Amino acid sequence: MPLIPWLGLDHICFxxxxxxxxxxxxxxxxxxxxxxxxxxxxxxxxxxxSEHGSKLGDxxxxxxxxxxxxxxxxxxxxxxxxxxxxxxxQFPDSHRVKRLSGMRLEALERYDxxxxxxxxxxxxxxxxxxxxxxxxxILKAQGKSTEAIxxxxxxxxQFVGDQEAWHELSExxxxxxxxxxxxxxxxxLMMTNPHNHLYCEQYAEVKYTQGxxxxxxxxxxxxxxxxxxxxxxxxxxxxxxxxxxxxxxSPKVSAKVKKDNMKYASWAASQINRAYKLxxxxxxxxxxxxxxxxxxxxxxxxTMS
Amino acid sequence: MPIQLTSQAYCKMLLxxxxxxxxxxxxxxxxEKTKDKKKDSHSEPVLCxxxxxxxxxxxxxxxxxxxxxxxxxTWCKENNYVIAGYYQxxxxxxxxxxxxxxxxxxxxxxxxxxxxxxxxxDSSRLTMSCFEPIVLIYDHHENKWKSREVTxxxxxxxxEAQKITSALLENRCYENLIDFDNHxxxxxxxxxxxxxxxxxxxxx
Numbered sequence: 001m002p003l004i005p006w007l008g009l010d011h012i013c014f015x016x017x018x019x020x021x022x023x024x025x026x027x028x029x030x031x032x033x034x035x036x037x038x039x040x041x042x043x044x045x046x047x048x049x050s051e052h053g054s055k056l057g058d059x060x061x062x063x064x065x066x067x068x069x070x071x072x073x074x075x076x077x078x079x080x081x082x083x084x085x086x087x088x089x090q091f092p093d094s095h096r097v098k099r100l101s102g103m104r105l106e107a108l109e110r111y112d113x114x115x116x117x118x119x120x121x122x123x124x125x126x127x128x129x130x131x132x133x134x135x136x137x138i139l140k141a142q143g144k145s146t147e148a149i150x151x152x153x154x155x156x157x158q159f160v161g162d163q164e165a166w167h168e169l170s171e172x173x174x175x176x177x178x179x180x181x182x183x184x185x186x187x188x189l190m191m192t193n194p195h196n197h198l199y200c201e202q203y204a205e206v207k208y209t210q211g212x213x214x215x216x217x218x219x220x221x222x223x224x225x226x227x228x229x230x231x232x233x234x235x236x237x238x239x240x241x242x243x244x245x246x247x248x249x250s251p252k253v254s255a256k257v258k259k260d261n262m263k264y265a266s267w268a269a270s271q272i273n274r275a276y277k278l279x280x281x282x283x284x285x286x287x288x289x290x291x292x293x294x295x296x297x298x299x300x301x302x303t304m305s
Numbered sequence: 306m307p308i309q310l311t312s313q314a315y316c317k318m319l320l321x322x323x324x325x326x327x328x329x330x331x332x333x334x335x336x337e338k339t340k341d342k343k344k345d346s347h348s349e350p351v352l353c354x355x356x357x358x359x360x361x362x363x364x365x366x367x368x369x370x371x372x373x374x375x376x377x378x379t380w381c382k383e384n385n386y387v388i389a390g391y392y393q394x395x396x397x398x399x400x401x402x403x404x405x406x407x408x409x410x411x412x413x414x415x416x417x418x419x420x421x422x423x424x425x426x427d428s429s430r431l432t433m434s435c436f437e438p439i440v441l442i443y444d445h446h447e448n449k450w451k452s453r454e455v456t457x458x459x460x461x462x463x464x465e466a467q468k469i470t471s472a473l474l475e476n477r478c479y480e481n482l483i484d485f486d487n488h489x490x491x492x493x494x495x496x497x498x499x500x501x502x503x504x505x506x507x508x509x
Contacts, residue, residue: 073326177365
């Protein structure tokens with residue numbers, strides 16, 4: 001492989017020497033925010049463990065776990081095994097560690113063995129939700145969507161408050177184009193998280209996709225609600241614009257509904273333009289985006305009337 | 306009319322797939338608009354000069370897709386491009402089948418461009434060295450999508466495409482690839498990917 005001259009890109013991964021505290025903080029932030037930036041976790045985590053392992057105290061165990069999972073994501077079985085072995089030594093009878101062993105087997109596509117691990121955990125502890133969810137993930141990895149959906153539904157009958165599970169189920173339904181059931185899952189999430197703008201916005205997207213005037217009006221309402229909860233949610237803003245525009249353009253609506261929706265669409269359009277102008281300040285490149293958006297909104301105005 | 310891919314189009318598709326290995330990804334392929342479209346120019350390949358990465362994760366929802374299609378269509382008109390195709394990489398590496406989402410988007414594109422193609426990325430064969438093309442190209446014949454054989458002729462310059470894609474993968478340039486989802490998260494993110502385009506040009 002010939003030497004490629006350094007491309008000089010701005011954010012490309014520079015090999016920056018961070019202090020161990022900085023590395024620790026980064027890992028903690030990524031853990032808390034549940035980021036899946038596995039390559040970065042492996043980069044930082046591997047160095048932290050090998051160079052500064054002694055300074056980490058009890059934190060090292062949770063870091064081993066985080067780095068191990070990231071290593072699986074990057075096909076670094078060598079690193080994953082090292083972390084796993086340290087955890088096994090420290091916590092020999094732990095179900096949490098056993099689950100990690102199972103995940104390693106999943107990464108190696110040894111699904112039958114992985115399932116045996118999880119079944120063993122469930123024998124000893126039938127309420128172990130992590131093991132149950134891993135079994136469902138295996139079904140998903142094997143492309144067995146129908147079974148995954150069925151198992152997840154059964155799981156949710158027992159663990160009705162598990163938001164991660166409801167969200168996963170909504171995604172499985174969307175992928176199967178079963179928008180009605182996906183909407184139901186998102187309704188559950190909105191009920192328990194009324195201030196979460198993302199659930200509102202996703203629900204609106206599902207309703208929009210389902211189609212039909214009633215669903216469009218619902219979608220418009222929920223895009224608007226998402227905006228109320230977070231006025232910088234661009235998807236909600238665009239969604240409000242699109243749904244209101246479609247309703248206004250529909251031959252089935254009354255003159256009043258048409259007028260109201262043209263008002264909403266018009267407001268959304270001005271907000272979109274404003275957002276683009278704000279974003280484009282100072283950059284030459286973004287001028288084309290601003291222009292494209294303006295033209296797009298113009299062209300849609302024509303179809304509405 | 307078969308499509309041909311430039312190095313820029315090919316590498317950006319693969320970078321998109323590489324940036325989100327655990328997600329399905331999709332995007333649009335654009336070609337330069339030709340002035341006269343003679344009916345007998347069926348053997349002339351359509352050169353897809355660029356691609357616009359669209360989404361990662363859930364691909365089967367309509368509203369943002371509509372926004373993207375409209376916006377990118379407007380951008381195409383300003384740059385004398387036309388949306389000529391659609392690419393997709395599925396969530397599971399072992400699954401490179403054309404699915405309903407791909408068919409639906411391609412049908413939309415076909416309204417404006419009759420010879421549109423679907424390109425499925427076979428992630429199971431994605432390697433750093435890029436020693437072989439890992440795309441499956443489908444054309445619409447008699448109401449069905451049929452795959453065509455992918456050879457070096459499916460590329461404007463395969464060895465260049467291979468060299469550039471491999472170099473960008475090695476340098477982890479996919480970390481900087483912007484798709485439409487990234488743009489919706491922060492409008493300053495530019496889905497035309499000028500930085501990556503420049504790297505491609507520098508490597509040519």
